[in-house]
Amino acid sequence: MKKKGHYLRRVFVWQLPVRVYHWLNALVIVALCATGYLIGSPPAIMSNVEASHRYLFGIIRFIHFVAAYIFFFNFIFRIYWGFVGNKYADWKNFIPTNKKYFQQMWEVLKLDIFMMKGKENPSIGHNALAGFTYFLTFIAFLIQCITGFGLYASMTDWWFADMFVWVSNVFGGDFALRNWHHAAMWFFILFAMVHVYLVFYHDYVEGRGEISSMGGGWKFIEEEVFEEEKA
Amino acid sequence: MAAPENKRPTYYEELRQRGYSRRDFMKFCTMMAAYLGLEATGTAQIANTLLKTPRIPVIWLHFQECTCCSESFIRSSHPIVADILLDKLSLDYTETLMAASGHAAEAAKEKTMKDYYGEYVLCVEGSVPVDNDGVYCCIGGKSAIQVLEEAAAGAKAIIAWGSCACNGCVQAAYPNPTGATPIHKLVKGKPIIKVPGCPPIGEVMAGVLVHIITFGRLPELDKVGRPKAFYSKRVHDSCYRRPYYDAGLFVESFDDENAKKGYCLYKVGCKGPMTYNSCGIIKWNDGVSYPIQSGHGCIGCSEANFWDNGPLYRQMASFPGFGIESNADKVGMVAAGVTAAGIAVHAIATNVRKKKLVDDLVAEGKESEKELKS
Ligand code: HEM
Numbered sequence A: 001m002k003k004k005g006h007y008l009r010r011v012f013v014w015q016l017p018v019r020v021y022h023w024l025n026a027l028v029i030v031a032l033c034a035t036g037y038l039i040g041s042p043p044a045i046m047s048n049v050e051a052s053h054r055y056l057f058g059i060i061r062f063i064h065f066v067a068a069y070i071f072f073f074n075f076i077f078r079i080y081w082g083f084v085g086n087k088y089a090d091w092k093n094f095i096p097t098n099k100k101y102f103q104q105m106w107e108v109l110k111l112d113i114f115m116m117k118g119k120e121n122p123s124i125g126h127n128a129l130a131g132f133t134y135f136l137t138f139i140a141f142l143i144q145c146i147t148g149f150g151l152y153a154s155m156t157d158w159w160f161a162d163m164f165v166w167v168s169n170v171f172g173g174d175f176a177l178r179n180w181h182h183a184a185m186w187f188f189i190l191f192a193m194v195h196v197y198l199v200f201y202h203d204y205v206e207g208r209g210e211i212s213s214m215g216g217g218w219k220f221i222e223e224e225v226f227e228e229e230k231a
Numbered sequence B: 001m002a003a004p005e006n007k008r009p010t011y012y013e014e015l016r017q018r019g020y021s022r023r024d025f026m027k028f029c030t031m032m033a034a035y036l037g038l039e040a041t042g043t044a045q046i047a048n049t050l051l052k053t054p055r056i057p058v059i060w061l062h063f064q065e066c067t068c069c070s071e072s073f074i075r076s077s078h079p080i081v082a083d084i085l086l087d088k089l090s091l092d093y094t095e096t097l098m099a100a101s102g103h104a105a106e107a108a109k110e111k112t113m114k115d116y117y118g119e120y121v122l123c124v125e126g127s128v129p130v131d132n133d134g135v136y137c138c139i140g141g142k143s144a145i146q147v148l149e150e151a152a153a154g155a156k157a158i159i160a161w162g163s164c165a166c167n168g169c170v171q172a173a174y175p176n177p178t179g180a181t182p183i184h185k186l187v188k189g190k191p192i193i194k195v196p197g198c199p200p201i202g203e204v205m206a207g208v209l210v211h212i213i214t215f216g217r218l219p220e221l222d223k224v225g226r227p228k229a230f231y232s233k234r235v236h237d238s239c240y241r242r243p244y245y246d247a248g249l250f251v252e253s254f255d256d257e258n259a260k261k262g263y264c265l266y267k268v269g270c271k272g273p274m275t276y277n278s279c280g281i282i283k284w285n286d287g288v289s290y291p292i293q294s295g296h297g298c299i300g301c302s303e304a305n306f307w308d309n310g311p312l313y314r315q316m317a318s319f320p321g322f323g324i325e326s327n328a329d330k331v332g333m334v335a336a337g338v339t340a341a342g343i344a345v346h347a348i349a350t351n352v353r354k355k356k357l358v359d360d361l362v363a364e365g366k367e368s369e370k371e372l373k374s
């Protein structure tokens, strides 16, 4: 049993812009997956209403495109914040730049994924493995934005989306482009499943407020760890 | 133009000889200018050119194809199209329609290639098999690839007719047993224009030729190499069933009530939203109809690899490398199932392996609870 008076220290980890980014991102990804799925497999509606009185599919697509724009600019904003935000928001959390990063990744893999025994050493911001996984999701974001705007380019006259006309040709036409865009949706779904589970997992075994950290912005660390890490 | 060329009749003279009136001729020029999207003065430009210039020599090669492009072309709504451009008078060589045959035909081709080196337009219908030294398609003792290379050397420009020549069409579909290859991958350093479709619309083909004759250069092309005038919009953008699409009203199966009402064909596989062509505007058979108007979805015949990108009668994202019956959603759902199982296993393992950690937390929490006043 731990010594009595297990002191925890409050550390401010996620700045407000990071939290806003996170929840906006979550919201639009859910919207994009839902509307995207419907665009691919629209429900059967038997109706006698005149087509001119309905715009259901148009609305579904409209939501997809609005969410797509938010998703894209939110993503760009997050990249920007990776250069100006605090140390836990910094881009170095996501891209392995030194050997230590890989060692930490291996540690997390051993302890949290393979459940091997070892010294528990919970990280304060992102752990190395999570950070790297987010880097992969950023690449998926990029792919989804490029394929999405590539499809969208033929539906609009706005110069911004029209910058993506080259995409279709690179993928070998709209057919293939659409298939890629559709298949990539599943990455988002699988990621969301694992991501949500792991947040609960960390909250459960570490008891440091992992879940609520994306709300208030802080996590709690042991006083000793704080003293150790304080350089 | 060189002196001997002036002795040859111009396009206009040839037409008059064949009994067309000036009025017919002007109508034809107007129609072509409209299809090409030219300004009003374009008609005069076309008329002027056809009036003054003798026909440009055309060599039309046939490789792996079904001749539907030629068929489409000679059925173009305006009779002059076939007469002026594809009549045996205007064509120096085309296997399917020329009068000559055997050595005589080959000799005629050689002569054209020599006499008009750098001047003739080379039209190619069909893809070229490159596997096994091209044995799968031989003409006059030469393989298609040899024939193409020889003819391409002296061509002013190359027109790739139809999906075969543009992207390989069905014979290039997986597993592409003959190594069927589109023209742009085999010929480098020549202006190539792609006119995809299986077949392309006759008026589009005529428009492309008339443009080359009139302006002496290729029409404006898009990123893929297709003429912008005909391939810049999707079939979906000009579809008269579009209001049903936007309303979310779809044909569910081919003979249901919705099909009778003329709802959108998206769910029975219409590929109009991904297909760039002018079928909805120019239509077929003298503007009578086109697939969607006849109740059948667009199969996307002018798009690259339309055979390999999912089934024709369903809207479904196929998943490369997972077999014919797989689709992105099936693969995705299996992956989601596996992931869920993995999560469950991990959750159980957590409660076993990390029991001590969790128990400590719980104990600490409970103790604090006890110590506090109620
Ligand atoms: C989390 C991100 C996204 C997901 C999960 C997603 C998912 C999907 C799915 C499943 C489809 C249906 C494809 C099919 O027909 O089978 C689709 C269509 C489409 N998406 Fe996305 N998408 C995302 C982001 C974007 C972005 C950023 C854009 C950029 C504008 C975009 C534009 C489009 C377009 C234009 C279509 C075709 C709609 C149509 O043909 O009417 N998507 N999306």
Ligand code: SF4
Residues within 6 Å of the ligand: B235, B236, B237, B239, B240, B241, B242, B243, B245, B263, B264, B265, B266, B270, B271, B272, B273, B292, B297, B298
């Ligand atoms: S029938 Fe095809 S092209 Fe026409 S609106 Fe429906 S999906 Fe688009």
